[in-house]
Amino acid sequence: MAERMRPISIFHFLAVLIALSTPFFAAQAAERRDVLVLGAAANRRVALVLGNSEYQNVPPLTNATSDARAMEKLLQGLDFEVVSGFNLTKAETQETIAHFAKEVRGADIALFFYAGHGLQVSNVNYLIPIDAVLEDETSLDFEAVQMNFILRQMSRETGVRLVFLDACRDNPLAEALSKAGSTEVSSGLAEMQIENGGAGTLVAFATGPKEVAYDGQGEHSPFSAALLAHLSEKNEPLTAIMTRVTKEVYTSTKGLQRPWVNLSLTDDIVLNRVDEQPEPAPKVAAAGPEAGPGSNSRTAAGTATGPAPDDAGQVALNMLRQRIPKIETEGPISFDMPIVFGDPQIDGKSIEELLQGRPLYPPVEGLDQSVWDNHCSTCHQWTKARLCEQAQNYDKIDVSIMRLEHPLGNRFKVALANWAHNGCK
Template structure:
């Protein structure tokens, strides 16, 4: 039986220049496949299923750790390390745990079985298994935005000779508010391992995630129909949902969705605009062109960073574009520039709505009415980093390019950066 939990906190993002699914943080996954069992029946497909899921998740922006044929110590360490990485990654992270292999239920609890599992009765499960509830606690303790758990297990009873294991499948688990629970088959039923290279459920799930970009509810409806057809009705995927917002593995581009990575890359791949390159890296932190974008950005930094511009103002303040000697700081009102920025501080302006598109060609619905700080994920530190590209002899080209708050805002950022971003 496969179980998926997509846990709470899925707030619809205000701005669409973000990674798939509306989340602005990282996507981190741990994928485990156990097949070569030492004391119970070998399963031919879980390692292949885990490999397929790893590839599928990586294509949707997840950084994936793959573990196969793990004993209990290896499995528990991988899960503990996964939980630690989530706690370090921050609250906007999306966490996903996938397991394929043997699993059983006992006294209402579900247990995942490492490859070295050997028991004489069900009382041994706490000693040799990995309780599914412990896995969930690792994820939920990180308090990240989204938690997803997929268990493709219960393909047959691994202990048919033991009288205590009379219940088939896994026990049904309650979905807390903001969660989505999906079973590969009805609670208490057995899922098929499959006659091909993958289980029917994992193959269908991987294909549908990679298919038309739809909500998680639509994805699983298509999975259910496909598995029913492929198993001649023997296996019925089962879902219950308490989601309060939408979740997408790959949302569609346009209103309500994220921009297509290829389209965004086409607009930045000439490597001449550091702001666009940084925007791409923020929007697609695991994107297929990440290495190229980082290399281009590093090259631009080496040629147009703070070291190539004038020396900082010894007084630690900058004078505005009008040269009146008034300081440009993060919190002080701007005194020179276009009317829409005069009298407001940099801190205020980056929380306002953009007046111009961040770059040419972007659809209006992706920036109009949005908030600049979310469009660019601006903080004082990130804005200071961006402002370095407006400093120095080679910065004139960057200064003349479009900016959501206008060119004179860039000029004030330049003067602010020259003073060390006070």
């Protein structure tokens, strides 16, 4: 259901991590983001694509799943890492969103596309899984997914957020909910507030607020068909593309449907930037003197990882390293030895024991406790070998310990780095 995360270079990771973690480098982060947003091949793009057609309690939609599958393929061609799901129940939808939330952190471009039923109640937008019944307004919290919940997951440490909602289709569940006494229910979606942050946000609806869009008679809905036709146009700003999409949908529906776009972007976004000029032959640098000991940046265990960064980068690295927590246990750590972390909630337990326990915090903010409060080994399907691979990352790039809060706390990451440096024994 999801593509594996594309590897990125150590120095790309460090540049993004430093910029996002240190206020001192806010200006440098903005400068770098300007380059990445403009379609450079090195930027990191992560998308969530959901499509629901096979509804269990109302007639199915004709095109929603085919719209989403085609969008998944198009985005993969635009170098997106795609987390996708089709015809999902509420539980499956939450699981897929949780996966996306983990992958999208630190992305330069975060994108969400949804095709299927949606509705708004009192100006709050909901996406409808295939198993929803919606007998009354109370059932919304248990059977539907708030759009704002997904936006929160897209807004953490990301540059640009792009949202495309083909979810304004005629929805029998909205009518049933209205008859049950819920107020201000509509199949059309409500206008959404755009939060500040990053390089901005674009939200595109298939039609205007509180209006109903068409599912279409062909393979795709009018809105999805127009997106698929234009989204990958070479060297075209996204704002110009959305103008073409709006015109095409308005024309194809004989004026009955007009897409609506709300945006707050600080730069032009080009999803398919192509350099049409031949690139000059690369220059071959003359060989320099062999680097001596200590000329490379250190890791958590004091080993070399590559060329030394410039002075500003070294300052930022040192600042991040000062924030890495310490653990009280000294010397090599093994898998089954008790560890004094300096945290009373996990002190005296081994790595092995902690994997059989429960996390202290949710891996993704906003998740229901029933989703994340399980045995760690069950949630992550951790084996000793898989955990060793993760721990080796902390050992090789020590500042990665500070990238995200671990469900068992960042002192647990420090212990993992020590364990990996000792050969994961």
